[in-house]
Each structure stands twice: as C-alpha cells, then as structure tokens.
Amino acid sequence: MQNIQSAIRPASARKRYDAIIIGSGASGGMAARELTGRGFEVLVLEAGPMIDPVRDFNMNKFAYESMYRGFGKPGWKQTEQWMQDTAGEFSSHFYVKDTENPYTTAPGKPFLWVRARIVGGKTLHWGRLSWRFSDLDFKAASHDGFDVDWPIDYKEMAPYYDKAENWIGVSGNRDGLWWQPDGDFLPAMPFTCGEQLLKSATERLGWKLIQPRVAMLTAVRDHHRKLGRAQCHYCGSCGNGCTVGAMFNSLSATLPAAAATGKMTLRPNSVVRHITVNPDNGQAKGVAVVDRLTREEIEFTGRVIIVAGSTLESTRLLLNSTSRQHPRGLGNSSGVLGHYLVDHFGGTGASGFLPMLAGRETINEDGKSSGIFVPRFRNLDAKTKQDRFIRGYGFEGGSSIPGFPGVARSTPGFGSDFKKNVRRWYVAPVALTTRANMLSRFENYVEIDPDGVVDAWGIPVLKVHIQHSDNEREMARDAAECSTEILRRAGAENITTLRQMTAPGRIIHELGTARMGNDPKLSVLNRFNQSHDVRNLFVTDGAAFVGAANQNPTLTILALTIRACEYLTDQVKRGEI
C-alpha cells in the first residue's frame, strides 16, 4: 500500500481551497481522488486520527496471541464502545468511543449507531459487498406507489457504477439478473461444498443464489498495481485492517491516488463544528473546526464544500449549521433535512447443520470472506407480488468451517463424547440472514437533541427517532419462513428459525435524512447531490439516498460521488459555483 503521509501537512486558514471535503471514508476519499484528478486543490478534514497500517492493522494477529483471545478485556466494550457492535479486540481503534460521542433516542426506540472517526472511516472495516441498484430500486414508487422515485435512473447511473467498480475492484459473477445488474467483475470467489448444496436447494424453490460481489481483489489490474494493492490471500481477517490493500478502503486506494497528485491536504483530528456561510448571499463560505487534541478553534474557507462525513454525521453538521439565512439548518428550506431515515434490517433467518457434511475432514474454509447471496425474489413482477408487504429482501449467508467451533457452546455433555460431537458438527454449519428494505417514512427522523445534550467538544448531538412498521414486520415474517424452507430443502437438520428483527442501525446501513429530489420543497439535494438552497454545498454520502433498497449501499455512494464531482467540476468551469 502507498503512503499518504505526504498529504498530512499544515492546513492554511488564510488560503481559500478549491474544495473542502468533510470526511475521509468511502465518499470523502472518492471525492478527494476525483477532484484532485481534475486539478482541484482540496482540503480533506477527518475528525479522527491518522492511521499507520503497519502499526494499526491487525490482519495477521490470531486470537490465541491475546490473553483475551480476541474478546478484549472483560467489560471494555460495555464501558467504552457499547454501541460499536462490530468492534473487536483487534479493531476497536477503528471505531469511536461512545464515551466521547453521545447521541440520544426516545425511550423504547433504540438506535445502534456504529461510527468510525479515523482516516479511512468505515471503509477500514466495511463488509465490502458491492451491489448495484436497478430501476426496481430507483423507480420503486412507480412500481408499488409508496413514497417517491429517485430523481435518477439506472441508465444514467450505469457508467458511474462501471467507474466505481473498476476503480475499487469488485469480484463477482455476471448472473444476468435484470434487477441485480452486472458489471465488469474480477473473478468470483468460489462456493464451498455446503454453499453448492444451498444453491441447489434455493433454485429448486425457483429463487436464485449467487456469489456475493465483494470489493476485494481476486485479480489485480494495472491501476490497482500502481497503488501497491495486492491480490487477496484469503486470511479472512478483513475487518482488522487489510495490510495488502486487497480489500478496498480509502487508505489503500482513493486517498493515495489523491495524495499522489500533490493537491490534497489531509488534516486528521479536525472535528467540524459547523459550516460557515457568507452573510451577503447565504452561500457556504467554509468550516469551523475544533482540533480534537488541542481543542483549538480554527476556520478554513473553500469555494465548494463537500459533506461526506457519513449519513448521520453529515446531517448533524447541516442541522448544526444554522444562520440568519438558514435558521432551520443549512440547506433546509424544505424542512425535510433529518427525515426519511432508514436502515436495512436483519435478524430474521435460519441456521442449522448439513448432515451430509458432518464428520468430514477439516479443511481451510474460514479465509474466504464471501458466502452466498440470495437476491430479492419478492415483488419483482406480477407473478412474485406479495399481498402482505411491498418491496423485498435478500439473504446473506453461507456454509463454511469456522475458525472457532461456535457449535461447542450449544453442544451438551463433556469429555470425549463432547469433543467428538463438536468435531462432527462444526464442519457442517449453514446459516441465512435477511437484508431487507425498510420503507422511507417521514416520521423516522433525526433532530438536534432538543434537551441540549452535547459531545465531548461541546457540539450538539443528534436525537434519533426510528421504528419499524408493519411492512417491515410482515417482510421479516416472510423472510424467516423462506430461509427456513431453503435450509429444509438443502437437507439441514437442527434448524433454528430466527424471528427477532435487528434494532435500527445494527446493519450499519443508515441512509437518507438529506434526500435528493427534483422538487426543492420536498427534498434537500438535487439529482447531482447539490443543495437546492446552497449551490456550492454538496452532500455525497448515504444521506442523499431516497430509499434503501435491500442491497448494500456503498457502491451506490461511490458512484454518486463520482457523478457529483463530475457535475461540480463542470459547474465550476462554467462559473456557476
């Protein structure tokens, strides 16, 4: 991986940058790469610290190397990072401390907010699944009458998906499904034996089961090689930091590319308090920053402000940026800012064991980080239309021998019989879990906490209001039944059907709250992620989403960012910004 240290240099409070980019994750990193490549002088502000892959990435650490066996010191998570659900002993430094970064919720309506304030953001530990949306998603309202369509369609997004996929490197198969469009993929990771059985069972039910499309290099193209990215070697520890750059993250790909132009200044430890506006015209002028370490207050100015701090941090920043011209928050003349919050839900599904694999020889299957994916099969057309719910869901899952025999926890007995039983069944697990579309509803929203709660730097925090509706519950019931049926058809035994839905936020796909649209009265951004109210303000992360679909959102965020940067470059050239 290439070094980005050259980009870490003092930022100038006197200089007016061509663009200030807030956030260095998927969208911020891509915006930096796009804009520096087009000649922009950019300042990238990251709230968290810089990271040194050699020191901070723990891909090669095994649980047995720690006295806590990868679980960390008892109580650490519950006392410091209780909402950082996916943080582990070897990756906790990639996540925020909840002690410094509060947020609030209404009693009885929890929201789990996983955040990464660090150079690279959540790309350091994301799930890497990279799906395109189709017009079934972009034009969902036309399909079922709920809410509104996106102001864009698949045809105009396809070239940007191509660019994003090619740049980050996505492995997968061309499956020929109109509602799950194909791209130019790197070779797919093959199925395990158990996954072949699942595929066959799923197809007997008339549904599809395909290889997940993951942002991991199963082959290296020239532009990957130039950045020092190497092919995946299947160590299986992606979430602890990938030192070879096989897994796409900002640190391995977009930020080094931006740094190489010499036009990026990266300033870590920069907590943006609010966006400043020009009092004469209400346009964005710059940002007010508090240094995370020194507590010093600083202002930077820029011609264009790109907000890419992750869905809810971006919206929080806009809501905190009030002024005479923008009393309800920056770019919020519509009153829509903060509304239509969604997250995918999971939790429902099924797990069991495949008896035909029981007792087989142990082989290395835990290094492959992709399992299987069952693309949406409900409400695709008249034939698959459901009476009880609209939209749909997919299943993630797999069947592979894990590094740790979790089955031991539920295996009764002790002594040699116990060991024999564990050895017999731990080679045969199978599981499916749901990734489902939550409907975008106005009443699910965030606001600045009305009771005045602040974070460690005195910045007002968000209060989150979100809950599932009967549409999600009906979908969850269907998903529990269908996943169980797939396992039954595959011949699984000891099937457990999981019927509890995850709390909003747990899937870490929070989206919406600054939605795009054609009508400035009903949306915050236009179809190019540009604020309707403030023409030099762009929001390029998941906040811009109109709906969640059921696919993982990062590839769409990257494609939208490329598109927005292309548009804003054109606008700057024309003198419109």
Added chain:
Amino acid sequence: MFTRNSSTAAPMLHSIHALPEGSEFVGTIEAGRSKFGFSFKPASASIENGKLTLRGRVKVTPPKGSPRTTDGVTATLLSTQGSTAQPPAPPASLPAALIPTPPANPGVLPITEATGYLASIAVIYFRLSPLSGTQLGLPLDLGAVQLNARLYSDSTLERELLWLYSALLMATLGPLPDAARAQGLLAELNRRYA
C-alpha cells in the same frame, strides 16, 4: 472533555463520563496532564417538571491531596440513549404492580430487539447544577457540565438500579406514561439510595 474559548478563560468542561459503582456514578476528569477522580452520589430522586432529578454529593479527588466535595448538587435529566442489550431481570423484591407484564399474545409478527417490554436504557444524560471548578480544585469551567451516566452494571444493586431507571424513564417519557407506577418506582429508587 473540554474546549478552550480564549487563552485567558478556564477551559470549559462539557461532559463527564461516569459508570455506576453501587448507587454512585464514578468517573475521571482530565485537566491538562492531571487526572482527577470524580463521583456523584445521589441521596434522593424526584420527578420535577416531568423529568427525573437526582440530588446528592459531588466529590473530586486530585492526584495528590484531599478530596473536595459539594453537597446538594442537582442532576437534572436531559435525555437518554436506549440500550440494544438484553435488560436485566426486575428486582426480586419489587411489588408486582411495578413490573410491566409482557403482552399475553405478542402476535404473529416478529418484534424488533430491545423494544417494547425488552427495552432498557444505556445512558442517562444529566445536567449538573452549576458547579464551581475553583471550589472543587479543578482548573476548569464547570458552569454547564453534563453527566453521561452509562448504566453498565456488574453487581446486584447496579442491575436493580438499571432496571429501575429504565422502568422509571419508560413510565415518565415512554409512549404510555403511567404516573402512579412512576411514583412507586421512584420510592424504590430512593429506598436503594438510603
């Protein structure tokens, strides 16, 4: 955690993170290179203007020297963060009328984790009544300090208090407020402070 508004004013302390130790909330305050011990020991709980209010003693312990205390400090509820963890069981000695009964027929549709009767509170955010940094031996402005009380419990008393705080906040601020039940829960809370 604090910010500095000017080079001459004392830095402002915005919040103190604290964990339960019995019925107290205990944490640390960093000021410059020094670490001070902090505790807030509630002596009573009441509901004022619909919000939980605790009164008690704040103690600050410097790295060297004697602790300093301020009595009669008020901690007024600002807001809460809902938990996504399993709630503890209700205290064994609690009157049955104070324990909400799970729905007899939860219906056929799946429920969302940590909601409804499975809900509990992860953090309570309080505003501490204006404190004097000078009086407590701290080189910080404590004029608007927030107490972030993370309800992580690893003793019977702490688990009981977690349950009581959660039930009380649901009974006062939840979707179905219940004043009579709130008063009963308040009495239980005060009994455990005594």
